[in-house]
Amino acid sequence: xxxxxxxxxxxxxxxxxxxxxxxxxxxxxxxxxxxxxxxxxxxxxxxxxxxxxxxxxxxxxxxxxxxxxxxxxxxxxxxxxxxxxxxxxxxxxxxxxxxxxxxxxxxxxxxxxxxxxxxxxxxxxxxxxxxxxxxxxxxxxxxxxxxxxxxxxxxxxxxxxxxxxxxxxxxxxxxxxxxxxxxxxxxxxxxxxxxxxxxxxxxxxxxxxxxxxxxxxxxxxxxxxxxxxxxxxxxxxxxxxxxxxxxxxxxxxxxxxxxxxxxxxxxxxxxxxxxxxxxxxxxxxxxxxxxxxxxxxxxxxxxxxxxxxxxxxxxxxxxxxxxxxxxxxxxxxxxxxxxxxxxxxxxxxxxxxxxxxxxxxxxxxxxxxxxxxxxxxx
Amino acid sequence: xxxxxxxxxxxxxxxxxxxxxxxxxxxxxxxxxxxxxxxxxxxxxxxxxxxxxxxxxxxxxxxxxxxxxxxxxxxxxxxxxxxxxxxxxxxxxxxxxxxxxxxxxxxxxxxxxxxxxxxxxxxxxxxxxxxxxxxxxxxxxxxxxxxxxxxxxxxxxxxxxxxxxxxxxxxxxxxxxxxxxxxxxxxxxxxxxxxxxxxxxxxxxxxxxxxxxxxxxxxxxxxxxxxxxxxxxxxxxxxxxxxxxxxxxxxxxxxxxxxxxxxxxxxxxxxxxxxxxxxxxxxxxxxxxxxxxxxxxxxxxxxxxxxxxxxxxxxxxxxxxxxxxxxxxxxxxxxxxxxxxxxxxxxxxxxxxxxxxxxxxxxxxxxxxxxxxxxxxxxxxxxxxxxxxxxxxxxxxxxxxxxxxxxxxxxxxxxxxxxxxxxxxxxxxxxxxxxxxxxxxxxxxxxxxxxxxxxxxxxxxxxxxxxxxxxxxxxxxxxxxxxxxxxxxxxxxxxxxxxxxxxxxxxxxxxxxxxxxxxxxxxxxxxxxxxxxxxxxxxxxxxxxxxxxxxxxx
Numbered sequence: 001x002x003x004x005x006x007x008x009x010x011x012x013x014x015x016x017x018x019x020x021x022x023x024x025x026x027x028x029x030x031x032x033x034x035x036x037x038x039x040x041x042x043x044x045x046x047x048x049x050x051x052x053x054x055x056x057x058x059x060x061x062x063x064x065x066x067x068x069x070x071x072x073x074x075x076x077x078x079x080x081x082x083x084x085x086x087x088x089x090x091x092x093x094x095x096x097x098x099x100x101x102x103x104x105x106x107x108x109x110x111x112x113x114x115x116x117x118x119x120x121x122x123x124x125x126x127x128x129x130x131x132x133x134x135x136x137x138x139x140x141x142x143x144x145x146x147x148x149x150x151x152x153x154x155x156x157x158x159x160x161x162x163x164x165x166x167x168x169x170x171x172x173x174x175x176x177x178x179x180x181x182x183x184x185x186x187x188x189x190x191x192x193x194x195x196x197x198x199x200x201x202x203x204x205x206x207x208x209x210x211x212x213x214x215x216x217x218x219x220x221x222x223x224x225x226x227x228x229x230x231x232x233x234x235x236x237x238x239x240x241x242x243x244x245x246x247x248x249x250x251x252x253x254x255x256x257x258x259x260x261x262x263x264x265x266x267x268x269x270x271x272x273x274x275x276x277x278x279x280x281x282x283x284x285x286x287x288x289x290x291x292x293x294x295x296x297x298x299x300x301x302x303x304x305x306x307x308x309x310x311x312x313x314x315x316x317x318x319x320x321x322x323x324x325x326x327x328x329x330x331x332x333x334x335x336x337x338x339x340x341x342x343x344x345x346x347x348x349x350x351x352x353x354x355x356x357x358x359x360x361x362x363x364x365x366x367x368x369x370x371x372x373x374x375x376x377x378x
Numbered sequence: 379x380x381x382x383x384x385x386x387x388x389x390x391x392x393x394x395x396x397x398x399x400x401x402x403x404x405x406x407x408x409x410x411x412x413x414x415x416x417x418x419x420x421x422x423x424x425x426x427x428x429x430x431x432x433x434x435x436x437x438x439x440x441x442x443x444x445x446x447x448x449x450x451x452x453x454x455x456x457x458x459x460x461x462x463x464x465x466x467x468x469x470x471x472x473x474x475x476x477x478x479x480x481x482x483x484x485x486x487x488x489x490x491x492x493x494x495x496x497x498x499x500x501x502x503x504x505x506x507x508x509x510x511x512x513x514x515x516x517x518x519x520x521x522x523x524x525x526x527x528x529x530x531x532x533x534x535x536x537x538x539x540x541x542x543x544x545x546x547x548x549x550x551x552x553x554x555x556x557x558x559x560x561x562x563x564x565x566x567x568x569x570x571x572x573x574x575x576x577x578x579x580x581x582x583x584x585x586x587x588x589x590x591x592x593x594x595x596x597x598x599x600x601x602x603x604x605x606x607x608x609x610x611x612x613x614x615x616x617x618x619x620x621x622x623x624x625x626x627x628x629x630x631x632x633x634x635x636x637x638x639x640x641x642x643x644x645x646x647x648x649x650x651x652x653x654x655x656x657x658x659x660x661x662x663x664x665x666x667x668x669x670x671x672x673x674x675x676x677x678x679x680x681x682x683x684x685x686x687x688x689x690x691x692x693x694x695x696x697x698x699x700x701x702x703x704x705x706x707x708x709x710x711x712x713x714x715x716x717x718x719x720x721x722x723x724x725x726x727x728x729x730x731x732x733x734x735x736x737x738x739x740x741x742x743x744x745x746x747x748x749x750x751x752x753x754x755x756x757x758x759x760x761x762x763x764x765x766x767x768x769x770x771x772x773x774x775x776x777x778x779x780x781x782x783x784x785x786x787x788x789x790x791x792x793x794x795x796x797x798x799x800x801x802x803x804x805x806x807x808x809x810x811x812x813x814x815x816x817x818x819x820x821x822x823x824x825x826x827x828x829x830x831x832x833x834x835x836x837x838x839x840x841x842x843x844x845x846x847x848x849x850x851x852x853x854x855x856x857x858x859x860x861x862x863x864x865x866x867x868x869x870x871x872x873x874x875x876x877x878x879x880x881x882x883x884x885x886x887x888x889x890x891x892x893x894x895x896x897x898x899x900x901x902x903x904x905x906x907x908x909x910x911x912x913x914x915x916x917x918x919x920x921x922x923x924x925x926x927x928x929x930x931x932x
Contacts (some may be wrong), residue, residue: 021664021666021667023592025460025594026460026462026594027459028460028461028463028594029459030460030461030462030466030529031528032528032529034529035880037530037880037883037886038867038868038871038883039531039867039868039871039873040529040530040532041531043525044535045525045535045536045538047537047539057522061516061518061519061522062515062518064538065477065481065538067478067538067551071539072538072542072543073543074843074849075543075547075548075842075844075846076843077559077841078551078555078840078841078842079555079558079838079839079840079841079842080560080840080841081559081838081839082827082836082838082839086559086560086838086839110519111512111516114508114512115435115438115439115442115512118431118435119436119438121435122432123436126432157399158399158401161399161400164504165400165504166408166491169487169488169504170409170411170488170491170492172507173411173412173488173558181481182511182515185508186508186511188504188507189504189507192431192504193432195399196399196430196432197431197432199395199399200395200430202395207387214395215398218401221401231401232406235403235405235406235407236406238407238408238409239406239407239408239409240409241411
């Protein structure tokens with residue numbers, strides 16, 4: 001037995017003579033290094049192999065928190081679905097891996113990075129909006145640009161929300177490891193956050209300008225023919241059962257062909273020419289989110305397509321998925337063409353922007369050594 | 379130009395605006411991944427906490443900064459010179475378990491979102507999802523800090539592996555798996571939010587941190603109070619969903635079923651673990667400090683059962699009064715916590731933490747708080763202390779100390795420790811033991827594709843190798859320990875020890891001390907018995923106890 005006093009054995013009389021019932025500090029000498037004994041220096045999690053020589057903080061707090069019968073879960077999952085096994089069945093995607101646990105999020109997302117990064121971004125957005133309001137920037141928009149922000153930029157809040165809530169959020173339930181699911185859950189929050197940022201920006205603009213129709217985005221999204229293929233694409237993404245197909249279709253097809261095309265290719269390129277410096281700064285935040293999300297997506301897909309056992313099969317599978325989803329997203333992109341000529345000053349053309357979007361897809365797939373589906377050029 | 383300042387917009391306006399984000403799909407509907415037998419067609423819209431991410435992220439960042447500041451302070455201030463080893467050792471178990479339920483809660487959110495057709499609730503559930511990622515990783519980080527700065531890192535260093543293969547792992551794991559599998563509402567609302575979060579986080583995240591502080595550890599309270607401050611939003615999410623479920627009368631029978639299951643399972647699992655940590659992991663034996671039973675009466679019986687659950691009766695919720703009273707009866711009259719602690723200590727050779735013997739001072743406190751405690755458990759703990767160092771004898775489980783190694787409950791996987799309550803039944807062509815009639819009902823009646831004559835095709839199933847001992851039936855104890863990996867870095871000294879004495883290598887048990895002790899599976903033996911033998915066994919088992927005594931032996 002340890003030869004130490006317990007809190008109850010220590011005096012509770014205070015210098016003033018007042019007696020209080022409080023646990024007292026006791027010297028226990030239970031700090032590292034106080035004694036040498038077997039394993040007294042075993043101060044790293046030793047049940048997984050770090051990606052590099054030493055485990056990162058991210059790895060320490062993420063790896064193996066979601067257990068796996070293929071690793072240490074000897075009693076297997078103790079609950080099952082009515083018609084499916086419990087836990088995280090690898091069958092929930094058609095992709096195969098010789099070891100799903102190899103994946104590490106290149107963004108190393110864990111609690112601190114998630115909140116620091118997202119808090120920084122919401123402050124950036126709030127500050128930009130505050131600057132614009134104080135500087136009277138909203139009032140300087142031309143009526144035509146104001147309508148574009150209300151109608152088209154407003155409409156864009158919806159796919160961001162739909163992808164966050166009904167594509168990425170359900171996908172983070174399904175992947176076989178904690179590393180993959182956490183990366184997807186952060187992706188989900190990026191989308192939900194930027195959707196809310198756009199909604200609240202819309203509210204701000206409608207308070208600043210009497211001619212700004214804060215409800216126009218609803219009509220645009222629900223009825224404007226320009227937006228219906230985008231809505232169709234977004235809704236179809238929510239109907240995918242395979243979690244990895246959903247991530248591929250959203251991040252490797254929809255995002256470069258529709259998301260970047262609209263956010264960066266159109267809004268960021270056109271707004272400044274129309275006297276608007278604030279809307280591009282919000283869209284720019286979404287673009288920086290995408291870079292992070294593309295980072296984990298590319299690492300994940302790249303690992304699967306280079307898998308020694310299943311790589312070839314995974315390349316074909318991802319190719320099939322892209323052949324299915326690229327045409328959907330190209331159709332959605334093309335439907336946005338009329339938007340590019342609505343502004344009084346239109347420094348970019350739709351065709352140039354679409355070409356860049358196609359090149360972006362081609363470059364991503366080239367990095368992953370996945371053949372470009374012929375559908376991209378159709 | 380004046381300095382730009384962020385103007386506060388009206389909260390109501392902001393909330394209303396965010397409701398504009400969702401829409402009714404017409405081209406395709408979200409895939410129905412996670413089925414439920416509940417119906418929400420008539421569900422009225424209830425608005426939970428109106429959380430907006432613009433304020434949420436900075437708020438949580440600020441909370442994090444306070445937590446990490448405290449962590450730095452604890453290290454600089456040499457907190458580990460003052461922590462009680464008895465307490466810290468139990469954290470090797472607790473902190474191996476808890477990040478999994480937390481991350482499971484994140485994974486449970488799509489189940490609820492998919493089942494409940496109310497975008498207002500979806501927003502709160504999505505925020506809860508990332509909250510739970512926060513909780514899981516912040517708790518893993520706390521454990522990492524313990525591993526780096528506490529005197530004995532062994533057990534922390536194998537934490538997630540050990541949680542997956544340990545003999546107590548499933549007890550904790552169902553408090554996590556239960557959130558993500560089976561009927562979406564049963565799992566993600568009733569089990570997770572209505573019972574686990576609303577009732578039992580009070581003892582988990584409030585009562586237990588208080589005990590940590592009394593044992594010199596102020597980091598656990600720092601982290602867990604930060605976690606608990608998110609729970610009020612989660613409770614609100616669950617409350618919205620249960621009100622919507624109650625609005626449709628077809629759900630009421632399912633709600634009654636699920637509340638009985640979820641209440642009883644949470645009681646069986648959480649009270650077993652947290653009760654043991656608080657009562658047997660503390661060195662604070664001030665007579666006026668609150669016992670677990672007293673905390674339970676305050677936090678769970680009064681604050682949850684009487685103030686939260688009972689008012690829902692008027693909306694049509696069938697509250698399991700009998701099970702609430704029986705849970706209290708088990709804690710107060712049947713010695714549930716003490717029986718569990720004794721089981722954990724009996725099983726020390728297959729743990730990955732050390733368990734301190736109880737002393738005279740502990741005995742006095744237990745007798746004061748739980749009159750009659752010494753007559754039931756005192757002698758056994760004296761034997762535990764007597765046998766704590768290797769000295770030619772076996773671990774206490776293999777010595778004659780009048781303790782009958784218990785059968786596992788097939789449902790809650792805590793052993794059948796209250797001997798008179800044992801239920802034996804043949805279910806799915808297998809003889810199974812249950813700790814209580816409610817656990818038998820959970821397996822045989824509730825988790826089935828039909829309930830009270832109605833189809834319940836979405837209800838989950840109890841699966842897996844539910845009795846840990848089955849995995850190692852009649853293996854030699856030392857071989858089990860090697861297979862589990864619960865050996866220190868000299869290749870022979872065990873991670874688990876039945877004492878706190880690290881100062882003398884002779885006091886530390888090694889693999890050699892555990893050779894020659896076969897470890898049989900009670901369930902395999904039960905299924906090998908003839909009908910008559912089984913009946914006699916059950917009669918004898920039920921006549922045993924308290925404190926694991928064999929029937930007929932004092």
